[in-house]
Amino acid sequence: MILTLLIPIYQTWHEDNVWQKMVAVSSISSKVSIITLVISVLRDDWMMGVVGVIIITVGNAGLMLLAHLLKKIGENDSTQLIINN
Amino acid sequence: MDDLYIYLIVALLPLSSLMLMIEVNPYHALVIRGILGAVAVLAYVVLGAADVALTEALMGTMLAVSLYIIAIRSSLVMRLGIIKSLPTQTDDFTTLVTNVKKAINDVYLRLEVVAYDSQEALEKALEEKEIHGICSTYNCADDQNFKYEVTLRIERIYQLLKPNKRRSFSPLNTLAVRAIIFTLDSLVDSIFLIILMP
Numbered sequence: 329m330i331l332t333l334l335i336p337i338y339q340t341w342h343e344d345n346v347w348q349k350m351v352a353v354s355s356i357s358s359k360v361s362i363i364t365l366v367i368s369v370l371r372d373d374w375m376m377g378v379v380g381v382i383i384i385t386v387g388n389a390g391l392m393l394l395a396h397l398l399k400k401i402g403e404n405d406s407t408q409l410i411i412n413n
Numbered sequence: 414m415d416d417l418y419i420y421l422i423v424a425l426l427p428l429s430s431l432m433l434m435i436e437v438n439p440y441h442a443l444v445i446r447g448i449l450g451a452v453a454v455l456a457y458v459v460l461g462a463a464d465v466a467l468t469e470a471l472m473g474t475m476l477a478v479s480l481y482i483i484a485i486r487s488s489l490v491m492r493l494g495i496i497k498s499l500p501t502q503t504d505d506f507t508t509l510v511t512n513v514k515k516a517i518n519d520v521y522l523r524l525e526v527v528a529y530d531s532q533e534a535l536e537k538a539l540e541e542k543e544i545h546g547i548c549s550t551y552n553c554a555d556d557q558n559f560k561y562e563v564t565l566r567i568e569r570i571y572q573l574l575k576p577n578k579r580r581s582f583s584p585l586n587t588l589a590v591r592a593i594i595f596t597l598d599s600l601v602d603s604i605f606l607i608i609l610m611p
Contacts (some may be wrong), residue, residue, distance in 0.1 A: 331419045337425070340448060341432055349444040353451070360451045360601055363422075366460050375463040383470045390475035397482045398440065401523075404600065 329366070333359050350395055357387035419459050425452045439521055443478055450474030490523045491570060493563070494535050494544040497528045509548070509561050516574050539566055546570065579608045 336352035336359075343349055363379030429449045436442040450473040493513070500506065514524050526536035527544055529535040538544045546565040565571045 330418060330425075333425065337429060337432070337448065346444060347441055349441060353444055353447045354449050357451045360455045364454060365432075367459060373463075376458050379454070379458055379463045379466050379470070381587050382467060383451070386470050386475050387451065390447065390478060393475070394443070394482065397479070397486070401486055413421060 329359065329363055333363070350391065350398070354387070354391050357383065357391065361387065375380060420587050422452075422459050423456050426456050439489065440482075443482055443485070446478055446481070447474055450478075489521055490525050491546070492525045492544040493518050493526050494529055494538055494547045496532060496535060496549065497530060499528075499548065499550065501526075505561060506548075509563070513563070513574060517570070520573065539564070542566065 333356060336355040338350040340349050343352070361384040363381045364383060365377055368374070368376035368380060426449075429445070429452045431572050432489075433442060433445045436445055450469060453473065454466045454470045457469060491513075495501070510524065510526070517524060526548075527538075528537060535544075535547055535549075539547055545567055546563050548561055549562050550561060563574070565574070
C-alpha cells in the first residue's frame with residue numbers, strides 16, 4: 329500500500345498539468361485514509377479510525393474547493409477587462 | 414523489523430516536502446501542499462498523535478490551501494490601464510496583449526486590463542500605484558494605423574517585456590523599446606516606454 333502511494337507522488341513530480349496533479353492529490357488522500365483505517369483496525373485504536381474518516385471527508389471538501397478556485401482562475405485567464413468609473 | 418512500515422511512511426514526509434520546495438509554479442506548489450498535508454497526517458497517525466493529525470487535516474490541508482490560493486490570485490497580477498476610447502478590437506492590440514501575457518507568464522503573473530474614463534484618471538492611477546502600466550495610442554503623423562505604446566512604472570516588468578536574448582523566442586520582437594526617466598512627486602521613478610512598430 330505504501331508502495332502504491334509512491335505512484336501518484338511520482339506522477340505529481342513528473343506531470344506538468346495542474347489537473348493531473350489534482351487527480352494525484354485525490355488519489356493520495358484516499359490512499360492515506362485507507363492506510364489510516366487499516367492501521368487503526370490493526371492496533372484496535374478508535375481514535376485513529378475517527379481521524380481517518382475525517383481525512384476522507386475534509387480531503388474531499390478541500391479538493392473540491394481548490395478545484396473550483398483553480399477553475400475560476402482558468403476562466404479569468406482570458407484577459408479580464410475591468411471598467412473603472 | 415515490525416516498525417518498518419512506520420519508517421517507510423515517515424520517509425514519505427521529507428520526500429513530499431522536497432517536492433514542494435523545488436516546485437516553482439505557485440499553483441502547482443499549492444496542490445503539492447495538499448499532498449504534503451495528507452502524508453503528514455498519515456505520519457502523525459502512525460506515530461500515535463491523532464490530535465496533531467486532526468489539526469493538520471483540518472488546518473494544513475484545507476484552510477491553508479484555500480487562504481493561499483486567494484492570496485496568490487489577488488497578488489500575482491499585472492494591471493494595465495487603458496482609456497475606454499482606446500480601440501481594443503484591432504489586431505495590433507490583440508498581438509500586444511498576447512505578447513505581454515506570454516512574457517509575464519514566465520513569472521506566473523496574470524494580466525488585467527483596466528479601463529479608465531479620462532487621461533487624467535489614468536495618469537492619477539499610475540501615480541497612485543493602482544496600475545503597473547498604461548497602454549495608449551502612439552501618434553504617428555505619416556500613418557493612419559493605430560500604434561500602441563506601453564508606459565511602465567516598474568523596472569522589473571520592463572525587464573520582462575523587453576526583447577530577451579536568453580529566450581529562444583523574443584515575445585516582443587515586434588516592439589521597439591525606449592526608456593524615459595520621469596520625476597514623480599519628487600521621487601525619481603523610472604518610466605519605460607515600449608512602442609509597437611508597424
